[in-house]
Every structure is written in structure tokens, then in C-alpha cells.
Amino acid sequence: MKARLSSTLACLGYLILFAFGVAHAQEKPANYPVRPIRIIVGIAPGAGLDATTRAVGQIISDRWGQTVVVDNRPGGGTVIAAELGAQAPPDGYTLLMATDTLALLGAMKRLPFDVRQAFEPIAWATTQPYVLVANQSLPAKTMKDLIALSKAKPNSISYGSSGVGTTLHLGMERLAALTGASLVHVPYKGTAPALLAVMGGEIQILAGSSIATLPHVKSGKLRALGVMGLKRIAAVPELPTVSESAGLPGFKVTNSYGLFAPRGTPRPIILGLNRIVTEGMHAPQMVQKLLNEGSEPGERATPDQLKAQFIRDHAEIQSQVKELSIKLY
Secondary structure (H helix, E strand, O other): OHHHHHHHHHHHHHHHHHHHHHHHHOOOOOOOOOOOEEEEEOOOOOOHHHHHHHHHHHHHHHHHOOOEEEEEOOOHHHHHHHHHHHHOOOOOOEEEEEOOHHHHHHHOOOOOOOHHHHEEEEEEEEEEEEEEEEEOOOOOOOHHHHHHHHHHOOOOEEEEEOOOOOHHHHHHHHHHHHHOOOEEEEEOOOHHHHHHHHHHOOOOEEEEEHHHHHHHHHOOOEEEEEEOOOOOOOOOOOOOEHHHHOOOOOOOOEEEEEEEEEOOOOHHHHHHHHHHHHHHHOOHHHHHHHHHOOOEEOOOOOHHHHHHHHHHHHHHHHHHHHHHOOOOO
């Protein structure tokens, strides 16, 4: 009976996949893809953006039957990856997976081109708040403790980021400016090495994506101080937001992971990728997995809507950078 049930389930699964594949085969752009697709990601393997990139790659591979290779190019606060992505042939075979940092790089003029013109947004894969975590040896148990400790011992608390001029860097500098906290910035080549550094005591605190940090909080390797979004997350409902615990109404540092193509990529390819990535990230099983990790699928939007939002985000970040006087040191 057990063998027969397994056989029946296997056949059912095959039929579902076959029907799904036929439906999506009709949505494939003509003559694409006929060779492996490369997705460049500007961080080292192991962090939230890397994990999401691999999930997106698997969705594309499953739907269209073509190999997707994730190419990790950490360094320069994701500048290296952005330059490679912009310089790639616009044929759909080299894509870029990036965070909100891409708009920040443009606003801070860290790239020799206008990011608003160099890239075409394809789809947002996920969105999630950052979670501020600390080494277990740090005496601070709450955000108020952290702020008070930093003021009592100026420059004694260091925080890590995935590089100078990244979303994390800007967000932590905003937090310091609003609270009067005295914090020292230590940039790394991605969130993964920064996580190792905070767990090893090389730095004291780190703001990382919920996907990257919560597994270490649950295992007891790190202590969570606050969620940097505007609402608590279902994965750790007892953890307050930085906004509520530090008395900063409206304060948030969130991040989205999105897929981009170099300017000039054929429209049918962009539209086809938009459909399958959006559908894949909103599949019920994926949604539940993301919720368990403190994340959620990116909003459903057309490439044109995403482009308009990207331009608005760029303008807002420019204003914040000017206000904080962020230095590229």
C-alpha cells in the first residue's frame, strides 16, 4: 500500500509539473534561453541576498529548463558587481541581483554611470527588515541599553556593514544621528563575513537581513536587539522594533532584493522573467518559507512600475545622503 501511494504521489507530482511547464513554456520569449544564464551578486556566499539569488535562479531553471549560475563578486560595497552587470551584453544572459544599495550607489555617485539609465528593473524577489543583532558578550540587552552604553563609552561599540555607502551603512548612521549614539563603522565584503565578525567578537553589533541573522539568533549565537522595520515580524513576535524601543516613530531600515538587466535587454525577456520570478516568489510554499525567515515576497509590479519606484527611491536616498554627510572613507 505504501509503495502504491508513493507511486501515485510521484505520478501526480509529475503531472502537475508537466502541466505547469506547458503553461509557462507558452510564456517563454522566442529563442530564449538557449544557454546558461548568469546572475551576478555583489556579496560573498551565505548571506540573505545570496540565498535569495539562488532561489530565483532555481525558479528560472525549473520554469524554463536552463541552467542558472550564481556569480558571487563581493567587494567595493557591491560596486564591482554593479559595474559588471552594467557592462554586460544586453541579451538576457547576464543579470544582476541587487538590493536597495544599487540606488544608493547611484545617489552617492560611486559608479561612473547613472544607475537609473544603466539598468532595467525586472522583478523584486523579496523584501525584509533588517534586524539589529549583538555579540552575546555585549552588556546591552535592549536598544536603550545600547544607546546608553555607547554614550557612556564613546567609540567603544563598532558595527559592521556590507561596505561603505551601503543601505546598512546609511541606516546605522541615521540611527546614530537620531539617538546621539557613538558608533564606529567597520565595513566588510558582504553580510556573511560581517556575521562571522560579530559572532567572533571582532565587532559588537550588526544590522543584517532577517534571513541572514535570525537563524543565529535562534541558535543562541547572537542576541537580537530590535527589528528595524515599522512592524514586528512573525518569526520573532516578541522582538520589538527599533522604532518603538528607541522612541523613534517612523524609523525604519528595510531592504528589497531585486533582479536587474542591463539597459537594452529585449523587452520580451524582461517581461517573461518578471512573470516567472514574481509567480515563483508568490507561490504558497515559498511565501510560508519566507514568513518563517522574517521576510516576504516582493510586491507584484510591472517592470515599468518598478522603474518608476527605483527613480523615486534614488531621489529620496540622495536627500538622506546629503543630510547625513556620509563620507567615502
